[in-house]
Amino acid sequence: xxxxxxxxxxxxxxxxxxxxxxxxxxxxxxxxxxxxxxxxxxxxxxxxxxxxxxxxxxxxxxxxxxxxxxxxxxxxxxxxxxxxxxxxxxxxxxxxxxxxxxxxxxxxxxxxxxxxxxxxxxxxxxxxxxxxxxxxxxxxxxxxxxxxxxxxxxxxxxxxxxxxxxxxxxxxxxxxxxxxxxxxxxxxxxxxxxxxxxxxxxxxxxxxxxxxxxxxxxxxxxxxxxxxxxxxxxxxxxxxxxxxxxxxxxxxxxxxxxxxxxxxxxxxxxxxxxxxxxxxxxxxxxxxxxxxxxxxxxxxxxxxxxxxxxxxxxxxxxxxxxxxxxxxx
Amino acid sequence: xxxxxxxxxxxxxxxxxxxxxxxxxxxxxxxxxxxxxxxxxxxxxxxxxxxxxxxxxxxxxxxxxxxxxxxxxxxxxxxxxxxxxxxxxxxxxxxxxxxxxxxxxxxxxxxxxxxxxxxxxxxxxxxxxxxxxxxxxxxxxxxxxxxxxxxxxxx
Amino acid sequence: xxxxxxxxxxxxxxxxxxxxxxxxxxxxxxxxxxxxxxxxxxxxxxxxxxxxxxxxxxxxxxxxxxxxxxxxxxxxxxxxxxxxxxxxxxxxxxxxxxxxxxxxxxxxxxxxxxxxxxxxxxxxxxxxxxxxxxxxxxxxxxxxxxxxxxxxxxxxxxxxxxxxxxxxxxxxxxxxxxxxxxxxxxxxxxxxxxxxxxxxxxxxxxxxxxxxxxxxxxxxxxxxxxxxxxxxxxxxxxxxxxxxxxxxxxxxxxxxxxxxxxxxxxxxxxxxxxxxxxxxxxxxxxxxxxxxxxxxxxxxxxxxxxxxxxxxxxxxxxxxxxxxxxxxxxxxxxxxxxxxxxxxxxxxxxxxxxxxxxxxxxxxxxxxxxxxxxxxxxxxxxxxxxxxxxxxxxxxxxxxxxxxxxxxxxxxxxxxxxxxxxxxxxxxxxxxxxxxxxxxxxxxxxxxxxxxxxxxxxxxxxxxxxxxxxxxxxxxxxxxxxxxxxxxxxxxxxxxxxx
Numbered sequence: 001x002x003x004x005x006x007x008x009x010x011x012x013x014x015x016x017x018x019x020x021x022x023x024x025x026x027x028x029x030x031x032x033x034x035x036x037x038x039x040x041x042x043x044x045x046x047x048x049x050x051x052x053x054x055x056x057x058x059x060x061x062x063x064x065x066x067x068x069x070x071x072x073x074x075x076x077x078x079x080x081x082x083x084x085x086x087x088x089x090x091x092x093x094x095x096x097x098x099x100x101x102x103x104x105x106x107x108x109x110x111x112x113x114x115x116x117x118x119x120x121x122x123x124x125x126x127x128x129x130x131x132x133x134x135x136x137x138x139x140x141x142x143x144x145x146x147x148x149x150x151x152x153x154x155x156x157x158x159x160x161x162x163x164x165x166x167x168x169x170x171x172x173x174x175x176x177x178x179x180x181x182x183x184x185x186x187x188x189x190x191x192x193x194x195x196x197x198x199x200x201x202x203x204x205x206x207x208x209x210x211x212x213x214x215x216x217x218x219x220x221x222x223x224x225x226x227x228x229x230x231x232x233x234x235x236x237x238x239x240x241x242x243x244x245x246x247x248x249x250x251x252x253x254x255x256x257x258x259x260x261x262x263x264x265x266x267x268x269x270x271x272x273x274x275x276x277x278x279x280x281x282x283x284x285x286x287x288x289x290x291x292x293x294x295x296x297x298x299x300x301x302x303x304x305x306x307x308x309x310x311x312x313x314x315x316x317x318x319x320x321x322x323x324x325x326x327x328x329x
Numbered sequence: 330x331x332x333x334x335x336x337x338x339x340x341x342x343x344x345x346x347x348x349x350x351x352x353x354x355x356x357x358x359x360x361x362x363x364x365x366x367x368x369x370x371x372x373x374x375x376x377x378x379x380x381x382x383x384x385x386x387x388x389x390x391x392x393x394x395x396x397x398x399x400x401x402x403x404x405x406x407x408x409x410x411x412x413x414x415x416x417x418x419x420x421x422x423x424x425x426x427x428x429x430x431x432x433x434x435x436x437x438x439x440x441x442x443x444x445x446x447x448x449x450x451x452x453x454x455x456x457x458x459x460x461x462x463x464x465x466x467x468x469x470x471x472x473x474x475x476x477x478x479x480x481x482x483x484x
Numbered sequence: 485x486x487x488x489x490x491x492x493x494x495x496x497x498x499x500x501x502x503x504x505x506x507x508x509x510x511x512x513x514x515x516x517x518x519x520x521x522x523x524x525x526x527x528x529x530x531x532x533x534x535x536x537x538x539x540x541x542x543x544x545x546x547x548x549x550x551x552x553x554x555x556x557x558x559x560x561x562x563x564x565x566x567x568x569x570x571x572x573x574x575x576x577x578x579x580x581x582x583x584x585x586x587x588x589x590x591x592x593x594x595x596x597x598x599x600x601x602x603x604x605x606x607x608x609x610x611x612x613x614x615x616x617x618x619x620x621x622x623x624x625x626x627x628x629x630x631x632x633x634x635x636x637x638x639x640x641x642x643x644x645x646x647x648x649x650x651x652x653x654x655x656x657x658x659x660x661x662x663x664x665x666x667x668x669x670x671x672x673x674x675x676x677x678x679x680x681x682x683x684x685x686x687x688x689x690x691x692x693x694x695x696x697x698x699x700x701x702x703x704x705x706x707x708x709x710x711x712x713x714x715x716x717x718x719x720x721x722x723x724x725x726x727x728x729x730x731x732x733x734x735x736x737x738x739x740x741x742x743x744x745x746x747x748x749x750x751x752x753x754x755x756x757x758x759x760x761x762x763x764x765x766x767x768x769x770x771x772x773x774x775x776x777x778x779x780x781x782x783x784x785x786x787x788x789x790x791x792x793x794x795x796x797x798x799x800x801x802x803x804x805x806x807x808x809x810x811x812x813x814x815x816x817x818x819x820x821x822x823x824x825x826x827x828x829x830x831x832x833x834x835x836x837x838x839x840x841x842x843x844x845x846x847x848x849x850x851x852x853x854x855x856x857x858x859x860x861x862x863x864x865x866x867x868x869x870x871x872x873x874x875x876x877x878x879x880x881x882x883x884x885x886x887x888x889x890x891x892x893x894x895x896x897x898x899x900x901x902x903x904x905x906x907x908x909x910x911x912x913x914x915x916x917x918x919x920x921x922x923x924x925x926x927x928x929x930x931x932x933x934x935x936x937x938x939x940x941x942x943x944x945x946x947x948x949x950x951x952x953x954x955x956x957x958x959x960x961x962x963x964x965x966x967x968x969x970x971x972x973x974x975x976x977x978x979x980x981x982x983x
Contacts, residue, residue, distance in 0.1 A: 043477075050528030051812075051819030056826070063532045074475050077528070078895045080684020082671045085895075088680065116671065118680060163944065168670050190943050191367075191669045193756075193936060196811040200755060203809065206625035206944070216825075220810060220832030292535060296825040340917060344653055351660060358675045368942035371667040371674060374935045378660045385653045392649060403916055409706050416705050417909055420698070423888065424901045432889065440881045447704075447877035454878070462882050466889050474529055476893040 037097055037272045038071040044262070046102045047086025049079040053214065056296060057130055057260050058102035064289045068282045069275075075102075083107040084117050091119035095265040097272035100127065103263040109315045110170055113323055121316050122309075124263040125273065128280040129303035129311065131293070132257035133214035134234040135175050136244065137164070138227040140202055143209075148231050148250050151209075152183060159186040165198040166211035167191070169328070172198075175233050175256035176211045178322050182252040202227065213258055215240055216297030233257065240297070256318075259311055260298075277305055336403075337393030341386040348382025351375060431481025436463035492844035495540055496852070504541045505853045508548020509860045515549070516556020517868060519566045519697040519883055520890030522689055523553030524815040531823055539827035539842050544849035546823055550816055551603060551853055554759055554796050555861060558595040562588060562788075563718055563872050564883070566697045570929070571759035571795035573696070573922040574767045577644065578780065578787030586719045588869065589727030591788050594737075596861045597729060598793035600854055602745045606800030607850045609749050610807075617801075618808040621753045626940035627951050629756070631961035633934045636761050637926065638965050639768035642972040645781065645920040654919050658927020659934070661686050668932040669939055681899045690891040690904035691928065695921050697887050698908025703915060704880050717872045717879055729785070737789045740770045744793035752801020755813035756933055759798040764926060766794025772971055800850070807831050807843070 042065075046058045055077065062073040078086035083106050090101040101107070101124060108124055111117035145151040155162045166172035168191035180187055187209075192198045195212040202210035203226055210227070212218055219240045221227040229244040233256045237246055247254040262280060264273070283289055284302040293300050303311065333341075359372040419442070427435040441459045449455055470476050511530075515521045527546055534542030557569030562579035575595065582591040609617070624632070641651035664675045665685025676682040721727040744766035751762040770790035771780045780787050805811045810832035812818040824831050829839045836843060872879065891904040914921055945951050952958050 041477075049815060049818075050524060050531075051815065051822050055528070056531075056822045059532050060535070060826075063535065072475075074477070076476065076896050078897065080687065080895065081666050085681065085684040114671075116666075116673070116683075188943065190940055191936070192940070193668065193932075196755070200622060200805075200809065200811050201625065204622035204625055206940075217810065220830050220834045224833030226833060292826050295828040296822070297830075348656075354675065358677065360673045367939060368947045369935075369939045371670065371672045374659065374931070374938075375663050375674060378656050378663070381656045382653065382660075385649055385656065389649050389653070404706075405916070412705050413702055413912070416702060417905065420884075420905045420908070421902070424898065424905060427888070427892075428898055436885045436888070440885055443881040443884070444877050447875070447880065449875065449877040458878050458882070462885060466885055470889055470893055474525070474893065476896065478889060478892065 037269075037275055038069060040098060041072045041074055042069065042098050042100065043074045043076050044100045044102055045086045045090050046075055046077050047079065047083035047090075047107050048077065050077050053133075053216075053296070053298065054102050054104055054260055057293075057298065058262075060289060060292050061102075061130070061262065061283060064283050064286050065279060067286070068279045082111065082116075084111050087111070088118055090263075090265055091123040093265045095125070095267040095269075097264060097268055097276060099265065100276075101263045101265075103259075103261050105171055105258045105315055105319075108263070108312065109319060110174075112316065113319045114169065114328075121312055123266050125266050125268050126305040126308040126312070127262040127264055127273075127276050128284065128305055129259050129261040129301065129308040130284065131298050131300045131302070132234070132259045132311075133216070134232050134238045134299060135172060135211065135213050135256055135258070136215045136218060136229055136232045136238070136241070137176070137209050137211050138199075138202065138218045138222065138229045139209045140205055141225065141228050142205065143228075145230075146228055148245065151230060152185065155185045155187065160188055162209065163188045163190050163207040164209040164211050165190045165192045165201045165207035167194060167198070167213070170213070171256060171258040172211045172213050174319055174322055175254065177326055178256065179231075179233070179247055179252055179254045181322070181325070182254055199227070214297070219297070238299070259308070259315075261303075261308055331394060331396040333390045333394040337390050341389035341393075343386070344389065345383045345386030348379045348384075348386060350379075351382065352379035355379065427481070428479040429481055432478040433463045433467050434481065436466065488840045488844045491841045492848055495841060495845040496544075496848040500538070501541050501544060501849065502852070504537075504545045505548050505849060505856055506860065508545040509552040509853060509857055510864075512549035512552020512554075513556040513559075513861060513864050514552075515568075516553035516572075517559040517568045517864070518886055519560055519564075519568050520693055520887035521568075522890070522894075523549065523569060524819065525894065526553070527816055527819045531819060531826075534823050535826050539829060540845045540849065542823060542827065543820075543846045544853065546820055547846070547850055548853050550820070551796070551799050551857060552860075554799055555595070555599040555792070555857070556864075558599070558788075558792050559592065559865065559868050562591045562595065563868065564700060564879070566700050566883070570692055570925060571763055571798075572791075573760060573925055574644075574763040574791035574795075575788060576696075577767070577791070577922070578782075578784045579791075581781070581783035582785070582788065583718050585726075585783055586722045587726045587783070588718045589721055589865075590725075590729055590785065592865045592869070593727075593729050593862075594733075594785055594788045595792040596858065596865065597734065598741055598744070598789045598791075599796035599861070600858045601741055602748055602793035602795075602797035603799055603857065604851070604854045605742075605745045606749045606752070606797040607847070607854060608800075610800040610803055610850075611847050614804045614808050617749070617753050617804050621755070621805055622809070623957060624754055625955075626937040626944060627955050627958040628961070629754075629933060630937040630941055631952055631958045631965070632754070632757075633930050633937065635961040635965045635968070636757075636765055637923075637930060637934075638968055640764045640923050640926045642968060643764070643768040643771050643780070644922050645918070647918055647920070648972070650917075650919045651923045654914070654921065654923040655927035658924040658929075659931040660927075661691070661924075662928045662931035663935075668936050681897075684895075686903060686928075687895060687897075687900050688928070689894045690900040691907050692925060693887045693891055694904040694907025695911040695925060697883060698904060699911030699915055699921070701880055701884055702908065702912040704876060717874070717876045718869070720873075733785055737786055739773075740766075740786050740789050741793045743769055743773070744790045745797040748794045748797025749801040752798035752813070753804045755805050755811050758802075758814045758929070759795040760926065760929060762798045763791045763795040764922070766790040768968070772968070807835055808833065810835075 044058045046055045048054050059075050062075045065073045087107040093099040108121045112121045145154050164187050190207045195217045198210040199217050201207045215238050222229050229241050232238050233247050235255050355372045355375050423439050437459045444455050515526045557567050557572030558575045560566050560568040561572040561575040562583050565576050565580040567573045579591045641655050644651050747766045748762045751757050767790045770786050771777045802813045802817050806817045812821045891901045
């Protein structure tokens, strides 16, 4: 007891001068603002855990960007709440260009559509789109269909019997629902944690169809003959699956390609924004960057900030409509 | 039939009480996604946990009533309770202060305090630990792991 | 396969690769041994560096960290009752009591032997039988996963202390804590009490550090301090035999080692499980096969062997679904998947056709890493034991500071640090009231798998759970669960009554 008291006294004695001297906060910040941007390291918040596609994109961006930016770029994972935690952090961060976000529709579209995000889609300022992935459906070769036509026939004859595995309430399920709605079909949804699980469940024959947010997870299984690709949901056919038709080709007006890109909190000073967009444009055509992106199967489709903003707008309108129509909200 | 011990009644009762609070909280604290009708709703597992805790809490009492497993005695006295309480408060203070004062400064104070508390009286060793450890940890995270720790206004 | 051996050997045996293996193991063991630092984070940070390395070097570096990290957790588990990695939580149960009897050296060496042997066999299985095992792993659908999780949780509750009901209560607490936040399927908010940060749920690492490290710190605070004396952390060995594993002891544990290795490979090959489950199930199996199960938890060397072999045997097993199917089973292999992709190696059925030379070079790297692991670990143990002969006056405050920094940096979030302190207090109360902590951690880890597989199987069966009993693998686990409950309540009791 006595010992505790003595220790506490020592602690207070040490702590006192620190408290007394504590008012230099504003001065340092003011000094930072004086210097031309960027004068200190920049952080990119990845609102997911390490190792995912978004994370690798951001890490690759961060490893190339310093070449053009002149400052180190750090990647910080802030996972949780289906990326809403990290999204909220950036939305409310100081718009000084030192905090950026690796953005996907999972952060600024779906949580907004479902009303679970404490921010709005346009609380972020687009820096640029890195790419958009091609969503695809594939099934086990043992299933009674081998292309979209025969699947539709089968599903018409057995409404609600065919199961599809995909992540719930995100791009894959909503994209699938849009198509099923357009085709007037009824399927049974089996929610899974991620694309890999959807593929594993289909390979193992536990579900009939896998809907993945990117063709990258299915290509090697398709080449090995373990999966039959049925359809992709992008505007054009995918280079890795040249024989697989798009939904539009099959006669359904469904295009859904989740984007990845870089964004900042809203309200950035014009010069900072210009610098960042300029750096982004250089990184996106950098050889090192492109090489790795190609290897990981990311389809690079760079878009300028303005076009990127239009993508957000289309997404939010399209998905709000489908969610309301399906009665999911 | 032996009477249940007072301790088992307290422990079992507390567990059962927590279980019932979970059950009571389920309707207000589990937000449902409308339109997503599945056989198992998001409140199913919490409800199972609630029921499970009530059953297990009661079986703890029952077990003791049937002369079941003897628990270890708890060592507890006034000094201990003051020590633990102070330490927890200090940890909370540390947590609250380190974004304000910076990681290095608060850690130095904290390390110093406990080193002395645990009985170290060699002043030069204390100084080394106070200076070296926070700086080393800070360097490790900031320079090697590239994850910034709060600087506070003192850097 | 044989035609690739020579080019692969040539590819692997360069000075750089050998050096990288040593560095990887060294980093892994160190990170694993220090509570508050974690392997997934380290691998994520090394990932961009591997982008610029030769594929074989980059991949063996990560593999080395993975192996070393899975093993390293046992060092702090034995010496200061704080697992440096979740997989070592089981090692505490017997390792720490052994250390307190002056047998720290024995426990640590048992952990090295178990880990290295488990790893070695598991790597050999990976190299030779990967495709076949992957095919079996795919058979595990929601039903099989659900009954496996129920079996694992039952085992954990039954073996981790003498107070079985308290073990079950701890598991339910763990499941409950994990339900806080967004649910794993639809993301609906649960028990957030209007606190926004809780939507993200209780972060795993701060929860883990709190339960084990902070609670241990509080226990240390309790201990009386005599004026002028400074206690050492671990008592010195009383006899030379306390510092090593005798041949006799090793021989009597060979069965345990083999059994735990097989369990580890099997569990590792199933996506979504992981090394901590394997450690527990191995421990449970060893306890039920043992002639003296009452020794478990009081310093049984078999317990250490089972836990450590079980968790390290996972490392090879976990690479099976990753390499053959492109499906990562845990956060660490998820990051490794990225490393493969970045080098143009697409894990999946085509990997062995397209990039055989590189993959076999990596396999050679795994085997070489095993050999190095043995020596580096022995060196590391010497170093860490020396470090811990330092007074606890310095050790525990230092550990605490690292934990603080570790909890903060997981998500760069102050909230997480408060969570850590909170769970520290909870862990302390549990320790005082003899509630076992590892089951809480396991409930926390397995909660989402339990819930997701339950939801999936109900959807697939249109609300019927009957397939749980008609599908053979699922039925096997249901029966095993029942057997385990009966064994641990009825037979144990009869044995006790007879004495």
